[in-house]
Structures are given as C-alpha cells and as structure tokens.
Amino acid sequence: MNSDQGTDMTADATLRVRDLTLDFAPAQRLGTSRTLRALDSVSLNIEAGEIVGLVGESGSGKTTLGKTVLGALKPTGGQILYQGHDLATLPARRWGQLRRDLQMVFQDPLSSFNPRFTIESSLSLPLRLHGICEKRRIPDEVAALLRRVGLGPEHARRYPHELSGGQLQRVAVARAISVKPRIIVADEPVSKLDVSVRAQVLNLLKRMNRETGVSLVFITHDLGVARFLCDRIAVMYFGRIVEIGATEQVFNDPRHPYTLSLLRARSATSGAVATDADEIRLEIADRAHACNYAPRCGRRIPACTQQRPPLVTQDHTHAAACLVPIATALAEQRQPINPEPRTA
Amino acid sequence: MRSFIANKLALFGAAITSFVLLAVLVGPWLSPYSPTEADFLALLAPPSLTHPFGTDSFGRDVLTRILYGARVSLAVSVAGVLMAALLGGSAGLISAYAGGWTSAVLMRIADLLFSFPSFVLALFLMVVLGFGVTNIAASIALIYFPLFARLSRNMALVVKEEPWVQAAQLMGQSTFSILSREILPNIAAPLFVQIALGIAFGIVIEAGLSFLGLGVQPPDPSLGTIMADGREYFQRAPWVLTLSGVAISIALLGLNLLSDGIRDVMDPKLRARL
Amino acid sequence: MSASALIEVMNLRTSFAVGGERVEAVRGVSFSIAPGEVLGLIGESGSGKTVTGLSLLRLLPSHASVAADALRFRGQELAELSDQQFRGLQGIQLAMIFQDPVGSFNPAKTVAWHLKQAIARRARADDENSDWRDEAGRILRDVGIRVPERVLASYPHQLSGGMLQRALIAMIIALRPAFIIADEPTTNLDNLVERQIIDLLREQQKKLGASVLFVTHDLAVAGEICDRIAVMYAGEIVEIGPTRDVLQRPRHPYAQGLLQTSASLERRDEYLYELQGEPGGRGAAEGCGFVARCPVAMAMCRSKRPRLVDVGPGHTSRCLLHEQ
Numbered sequence: 001m002n003s004d005q006g007t008d009m010t011a012d013a014t015l016r017v018r019d020l021t022l023d024f025a026p027a028q029r030l031g032t033s034r035t036l037r038a039l040d041s042v043s044l045n046i047e048a049g050e051i052v053g054l055v056g057e058s059g060s061g062k063t064t065l066g067k068t069v070l071g072a073l074k075p076t077g078g079q080i081l082y083q084g085h086d087l088a089t090l091p092a093r094r095w096g097q098l099r100r101d102l103q104m105v106f107q108d109p110l111s112s113f114n115p116r117f118t119i120e121s122s123l124s125l126p127l128r129l130h131g132i133c134e135k136r137r138i139p140d141e142v143a144a145l146l147r148r149v150g151l152g153p154e155h156a157r158r159y160p161h162e163l164s165g166g167q168l169q170r171v172a173v174a175r176a177i178s179v180k181p182r183i184i185v186a187d188e189p190v191s192k193l194d195v196s197v198r199a200q201v202l203n204l205l206k207r208m209n210r211e212t213g214v215s216l217v218f219i220t221h222d223l224g225v226a227r228f229l230c231d232r233i234a235v236m237y238f239g240r241i242v243e244i245g246a247t248e249q250v251f252n253d254p255r256h257p258y259t260l261s262l263l264r265a266r267s268a269t270s271g272a273v274a275t276d277a278d279e280i281r282l283e284i285a286d287r288a289h290a291c292n293y294a295p296r297c298g299r300r301i302p303a304c305t306q307q308r309p310p311l312v313t314q315d316h317t318h319a320a321a322c323l324v325p326i327a328t329a330l331a332e333q334r335q336p337i338n339p340e341p342r343t344a
Numbered sequence: 345m346r347s348f349i350a351n352k353l354a355l356f357g358a359a360i361t362s363f364v365l366l367a368v369l370v371g372p373w374l375s376p377y378s379p380t381e382a383d384f385l386a387l388l389a390p391p392s393l394t395h396p397f398g399t400d401s402f403g404r405d406v407l408t409r410i411l412y413g414a415r416v417s418l419a420v421s422v423a424g425v426l427m428a429a430l431l432g433g434s435a436g437l438i439s440a441y442a443g444g445w446t447s448a449v450l451m452r453i454a455d456l457l458f459s460f461p462s463f464v465l466a467l468f469l470m471v472v473l474g475f476g477v478t479n480i481a482a483s484i485a486l487i488y489f490p491l492f493a494r495l496s497r498n499m500a501l502v503v504k505e506e507p508w509v510q511a512a513q514l515m516g517q518s519t520f521s522i523l524s525r526e527i528l529p530n531i532a533a534p535l536f537v538q539i540a541l542g543i544a545f546g547i548v549i550e551a552g553l554s555f556l557g558l559g560v561q562p563p564d565p566s567l568g569t570i571m572a573d574g575r576e577y578f579q580r581a582p583w584v585l586t587l588s589g590v591a592i593s594i595a596l597l598g599l600n601l602l603s604d605g606i607r608d609v610m611d612p613k614l615r616a617r618l
Numbered sequence: 619m620s621a622s623a624l625i626e627v628m629n630l631r632t633s634f635a636v637g638g639e640r641v642e643a644v645r646g647v648s649f650s651i652a653p654g655e656v657l658g659l660i661g662e663s664g665s666g667k668t669v670t671g672l673s674l675l676r677l678l679p680s681h682a683s684v685a686a687d688a689l690r691f692r693g694q695e696l697a698e699l700s701d702q703q704f705r706g707l708q709g710i711q712l713a714m715i716f717q718d719p720v721g722s723f724n725p726a727k728t729v730a731w732h733l734k735q736a737i738a739r740r741a742r743a744d745d746e747n748s749d750w751r752d753e754a755g756r757i758l759r760d761v762g763i764r765v766p767e768r769v770l771a772s773y774p775h776q777l778s779g780g781m782l783q784r785a786l787i788a789m790i791i792a793l794r795p796a797f798i799i800a801d802e803p804t805t806n807l808d809n810l811v812e813r814q815i816i817d818l819l820r821e822q823q824k825k826l827g828a829s830v831l832f833v834t835h836d837l838a839v840a841g842e843i844c845d846r847i848a849v850m851y852a853g854e855i856v857e858i859g860p861t862r863d864v865l866q867r868p869r870h871p872y873a874q875g876l877l878q879t880s881a882s883l884e885r886r887d888e889y890l891y892e893l894q895g896e897p898g899g900r901g902a903a904e905g906c907g908f909v910a911r912c913p914v915a916m917a918m919c920r921s922k923r924p925r926l927v928d929v930g931p932g933h934t935s936r937c938l939l940h941e942q
Contacts, residue, residue, distance in 0.1 A: 103515075117525075126515050195837075203890055228883055
C-alpha cells in the first residue's frame, strides 16, 4: 500500500508508520457526537537522512501525525516501527534511549521554552539528562551549540522573552540537535516568524540535515517552503495521505486533484479552485469507504463515494489515492507503460 | 520588583507586616515583664508610662501579652497555612498532571473539606482533636487545603498544555522534574498571594477559637484569649479589648495590602507580556 | 499630493507611553490614496504597519499619542472632528477588516443580527428604507455564500474561518464605505480559502469602487491586489511606488532583500538568500533605521538619516545610496 520500498540496510534509522489511526474523543460541539478521526490509516516510511514534507491545510492531520510519531499522542490503532519496537504501544518507561532519537521543534518558539529559566539552563538540561558530555564541559557544549546555530554565547544568559522569534527558534533547533537525534519533527517552524528571518531558520534546518544526516519531518502548509527543503512530500487531506512522492514529481506532475488545487491556489490561477465551503456535507453513507475529497472534487465519479481509493503507485516512488488521477501529457510522454489510471 | 516598589499600597502593606513581624520577634525580649506574671498591685491599670497598654484583671502587662500572643497567633497561622499550601498545592499539581482516578480521589477529599464553613469546621476539629496550639494549626491546614488544591490544580491544568512541558516530556524528563521544574515555578505566584491572605485569615480563626476557649488555654496569651478577657471587663478597662483588637486589625491590614501588592505586580506583568 | 485624493496622510507620528518611556511606532509616514485605488502597506514586526491603520481610524488605546501634519478624508481634516463626529464616519465611510474575524462579531448574536445592524446603519445614513433581509441575502450571495439562509441563522462560532471572513466582508459591503483598511485579512486562512478570499476582495473592491489600505507581510498577496505598494521598516516608509516596480525592481536594500529571498526560493537554490539580523528593533535616533541589517551599508548611514527620493516615475525610496 505504501509506495516506498526502503532498503533494509538502513533499517536502523528507518521509521515505519503502518496503518496509523487516531480518533479524538467527541468534541463538545453542537450536533456532532461523532469521534473525530484525525488520522485515518496512514502509512509512511521515514528513511535515514531524508527530509519528508507533510503538507496540508488545517485539519489535515499533519501535526497530529508528527506528534504521534514522536509518542506525544497515543494512536487508536496501527504501528510505528522503529529499531525493533512498536512505538505506538511501547509503555513510557521502556522508551529510555529512544527519547534521544526523536525530537521536535515547535511552531511557537516562545512557548516552547520554560519562561522562568535561562537559555543556558534550558540547553543544559538535556545534556545532563542524557549524559551527552561531562558535567564540567556542559557550559562549553552549550556555547558550541549556540555557535552552531548562528548565535553568540551572550544569548545563553538571557531569558526566552528577551530573544526574538527567529533567534529563539534557532535555540530550539540547538536543543533538538543537542541530544544527537535521528529524526526531528519540525511543526510549522517558520510560520510564526517574520518573513525576513524565515530563510535563516530554513537554511539552518537544511544544513543540519546535510551535516549530521538527521532525518526531518517537515510539517507545513506552505508549498514553496516545502519545495525548497524536502526530498519527498506527502500531501494530506483530512487524516489521509492523498499523494506522496519525490518533491519534483509532486510539484511538476501532481496526480491527485487536491494537490493540483493547492498548487493552483499558490500560483494565482483562480477559477480552478471552484470549491464551496458550504457543500462539504455531501451525502456519504459510509465515510470509511469513500474518498474524503469527493465532496469538493470536480473529477468525481460514482465509485468515489463507494470505496476508499487506495494509495496506488503512479510511477516508482510516486503514489496517489485517487480513482481518476490526473494523467498529464508530460506523464504520458515519460511513462508510456502507465497511460491510464489504475483502479484497485 | 520595580513595579512593586512603585505600588504605594503594597509598600505600605509590606512595611506594616515587617513592623509587626519585628515587634513580634524582638518585642518579647525587650519587655521587662513576663506575660503571665501577675501584679496584684496594679490590676486593670490604664495605659501609662510603665504599662503602655495598661494591665488586665490579673495585673499582667497588656502590651507584653499582646506581643507574646501575636507571636503565638502568627506562628500557628503560618504553620497551618504553609502546611496547607504544601499538601494542597502538591495535591492539586499531581491531580492536574495525573488525571483520572488519582485526580478524582484527591479532588473529592478537597470538596468534602470545602463544603464546611471554615469556622464550623475549625470548631468541629478542635472538639474532635482536643484543644491546644498544634491542633489549631492542623485545623487551619485542613480548612485551607482545598483552596490550595483547587488553585494549584486549575493553574497546572493550563500550564501542562504548554509546549515547553511537551518538549520536556519528549526530552525524557522524569515526572517529578516536570512537575517541579516546568510546572510549579509557573504557578507559584498566585499561591504566594493566597498564602499571605491565608495567614491573615488564620489569625482570625485562631483568635476566634481562643476567644471561645477552644484554642490556646489560659494563662498562655493569645490574641483571642486577651480579647476574651477584655470583653469581660470592658466597662471598667476598655483598653484591653480595644488595643488587642487594634493589634489584630493592623496585622491583618498589613498582610492584606501585601497580598494585594503581590497580585498587582503579577497582573501588569501579564499584561505587558501580551 | 493630488487634490482629488480620497485619503491624505502627511507626516503621521504615533508613539506609546510604556513604563515612563516613549516608544515611537510610526515615525513620519506620508501617503495618499486616490478614489478606487488599493495601496499595499508591507512590513514585519516593528514596522508600524498595523499601528498606522489603527491611527487613521482612532482605534488606539489612550496611552497612544497620534500626531500628523495632515490627515484628510475627502479633503476634510480628520483631526478637527470631535470623537462624536468621527464616530459618524467610522464604520460608514471608514471601515476596517481585521486579521481575526472572530473579534468583529458578537458571539451571542447571529450573522443575521450583524448584517441587519450594518444595513440599518447605512440606511439611516442614506435615508433609505429597504427590506434588510432581501439585501442581506443578496450581499451574502455576492460574497459567494450559496445558501444565505443557513449562514444568516448561524452564530459566529458555527462558521469556519473562511466563512466568517466572507460574512465580515459582507458586513463591510453592506455599509458601502468609501475607504477600507484591511489588516492581514488572509493570514489566518488555509491556502485554498485564502485564494478564494483574495479573489473575492479584488472583485468587491472593484464593484464598490472603495479605496483600500491593504496591510500585510505577504508580498505575493499584495502583488495581486494592490495598485501601489509602500514598504515599511522601523516605523518609516522606506519605499513606495507602483506595484510592479516595487516588487520586480525594488530599490531599497530591505525590499531588495525580501525579493532576493523569494527569488532564491523560486530558483530552488541549495540555500536561500538570507537577510541578516532581526526586524523589530526600534528606529535609530540618528541615521538609517535599517543600517544594522543592511548588506550595503556605508559609514555615513549610521549618522545621516535618509529622506525619500525619486527613483522612478511615482516611485520613491529612502536610502543614502540614491543620493549619491
């Protein structure tokens, strides 16, 4: 079902998500007593050293997926396989060293640091906790970490509110890499920052990946940024991955209608986005067996409301969950073997 | 800190409280009299140079008795409130973080204690536990436990959702470390305000209990027993009741202004942060 | 300043009293907006763009002080109006769309109630007497809401961000103002909805013929809606001119830096072009406010404060380099 065929030579650092499902308890909103299915049988591999983008709008489940992979949220079903453990069911006390491997950079840098402690204190704690270096070398290590993210040692003495958003986010990256993780989940790390400093943080993340080989799961709604940073992109819609593939494939050759409308929205080609927020209440008998994009989709056929489209490989590493995927002329030229969309 | 000094009332409150503390700590040593030493030659003497607050029906120096009594009242109140803050604060903190079963049990206990009017609860506890200073402290602690538990739980519930707490969890910090380092310092301030207010009210409870004869026993002085005495012969020697009442009021005023000041200092800081 | 300008602002200065100090948020901003024109105001934290808009509409708290050489609407000096008189203009002639639509609605009242208020207010001003329900339905359909009845009966919390923003735009349209300040109206919205709202705003602005001050940090969005663009930094306008000129051939180092970053994003460089430093610093008392971050700063930039000079037709920029 997943188009990735990761080699097992790097099984050490590969994280495999299988059929991950997460339901939230019924919200107290009027009318609906249904549980909210934030993740709907999601499967994904995160290979060593790669940058994977989770792209989608609010409610797509991209943040939920990122947090669940780290163990911050408990899934309702499915597996998260890493180094021989299933993180989805691993009890907290058995995590031990695994905590070092999986780190996070949050969306709002200011609230991701305890306001009562200095930067020095916040950075020292993980070093002490995981015995990264000898106790007496900790101040040096903190200074080195700050240098690595482009900040001077004078910032160590300061409190979080004394730093700007961009600076604080760089400290957050420093904190994440201080324990030498294998995978960092970055949840919209630049969307709360001023535009003129976003480049600094984005470049930093890329550099960390290139220099240390740490994998990144980059959550964003900004396609342009995803294109710059990510090797692969997974497009999410209401808890499902609807398209996944190498960045350039997804951008140049989108197969899922939702991906196409996202791309068009970005490039000011209006008119193509003929969706109406009113009409999401399409009559779907059983949501589990239907495409969740169908209500807004201009390409839908009757079958779309009767079965959930599987994630089908379009070519090599590019897959889309659609019964009538977009086959562009370009795609047809390059891949004469796959002229028609495949149905399950 | 700067804004605290700028707040005149708070400063005034701090000054009064400090003065009271000083008087209570140092005063008894400076006094030439003992609080229980009777002088039958000077019964119910009005205020004079030798007895600034006069004497009571046993000829005991009223000022000395007030100073010793205040010491007792303060000590009992502080002990009780601090115990409540410690136990209640921890209970609330744990309840907020653990949730579920633990939380339910702790909060029901708090609710039970909270459902009694404070003074009635105090009376009940004194009857059950017996008279005496330690039991007064214990009953003050029980009265205030639910307040601190509720307060600390409500604040901790909010703080626990903050990203820095999640970051600490992801980093593998122990539960104890998260509670004591990440959550507690960020909920401490309002707790301190409550402690100051609690001490003030604790003094009133102690005085009330002693006044009724259920607290500190004669001849030991306490603000309450002095007032009880003073009430009996108010017509003949009004200064005893009046002055001991004024003494309590001053202490309470100081503590209340001080706690208002602490609270005001928090507020503008919060507003500035937004 | 053309005599036919709808809005004329000359040397606007706004400062706040904070803890005994005076913080200058807007340091001498001047611009004019012709009838039916959309002027973009681009900036980041500390640029003063939002405060500028709030200053114009007297929406600042009491510890703010606003001063200007001129603040004219249709030729009339606004500073001369009492609060009472100004309130008569607020909302009717001068309207504002806020970033977060939720705050503009009374959570205890339906959308119908809000629209009725707006329509009634306009009707009072124009001395008309129309059936508000018909008008409300018409306006909602105009903003792309296919089933107006359902939205009219809804409370604000029942609507999504995009729907609420449409309802807010509907309210504004009902008032038919001459001048609208839109403060980051699409920042909080999802990509697809943002696209729709941008298109909607463009369409409605043309229909109403209203002048708009479009405040945003997003160059791309500004590029689509605005006729002219003003770039703000540290409380001053550092560049102002026709949209195409400012976005494609900026002359001020800050605007150039922004452009270079988005260009390197488009080009998919290995690493993006970075502007050094942080925005939001207080404007320097002397010299150029951008000197700390400027890649081409000269020695005299620290001491001499640049003025706006012409760099093209209708295009000015504030940099000592232009004065060479």
